[in-house]
Amino acid sequence: MQVTPSNSLLIIYHSMTRGTHQMVQACAAAAQNEPNVNVIVKHASQTEASDVLNANGLIFATPEYLGSMSGIMKDCFDRTYYACLEKIVGRPYALMVCAGSDGQGAVRQIERIVTGWRLKPVAPPVIVNVSAQTPERILSDKRLSESQLSPCIELGNLFAAGLAMGLF
Numbered sequence: 001m002q003v004t005p006s007n008s009l010l011i012i013y014h015s016m017t018r019g020t021h022q023m024v025q026a027c028a029a030a031a032q033n034e035p036n037v038n039v040i041v042k043h044a045s046q047t048e049a050s051d052v053l054n055a056n057g058l059i060f061a062t063p064e065y066l067g068s069m070s071g072i073m074k075d076c077f078d079r080t081y082y083a084c085l086e087k088i089v090g091r092p093y094a095l096m097v098c099a100g101s102d103g104q105g106a107v108r109q110i111e112r113i114v115t116g117w118r119l120k121p122v123a124p125p126v127i128v129n130v131s132a133q134t135p136e137r138i139l140s141d142k143r144l145s146e147s148q149l150s151p152c153i154e155l156g157n158l159f160a161a162g163l164a165m166g167l168f
């Protein structure tokens, strides 16, 4: 069956030490199992307002750095916010955060921004805690376990199924 534009899921992400990247890979692979959804994964630095405007569903995936979303994810919102304002009202979204110990700061910031866009949450935020609190652990590449990736897989399944069935 042909994929229609009404079933596109855009996952926007940034990652420095690969934790968020693995979350995105797991989520995207799960969503791609739904044949009627076109899953697009884009690095935040490569994402333009037109990408956001063309997406029927959005997943934002960011590390938490210094109590907030990463600077590169913030830059993406800075570049796209006003071009998308009032043009994507009611579209479904979800949020994934990779954090060393917390994650709530990044969640709060993004939830506030997408409230301005008036997006509709389809699931609670997924926060994966990688227990990195020393400089060595923080700066080393992350390797997420199956149990850490499982909520990302669930989110991909749920989001894609909901889009395919026209639930959102």
Ligand SMILES: Cc1cc2nc3c(=O)[nH]c(=O)nc-3n(C[C@H](O)[C@H](O)[C@H](O)COP(=O)(O)O)c2cc1C
Pocket: 014, 015, 016, 017, 018, 019, 020, 021, 062, 063, 064, 065, 066, 067, 068, 098, 099, 100, 101, 102, 103, 130, 132, 137, 138, 139, 142
């Ligand atoms: C500059 C910097 C600041 C960080 N600040 C926080 C923080 O405020 N809260 C937290 O839970 N983790 C913090 N961390 C840990 C990261 O969230 C963690 O290393 C995570 O794996 C980052 O995601 P990534 O692997 O996709 O880059 C920080 C890491 C860096 C490099």
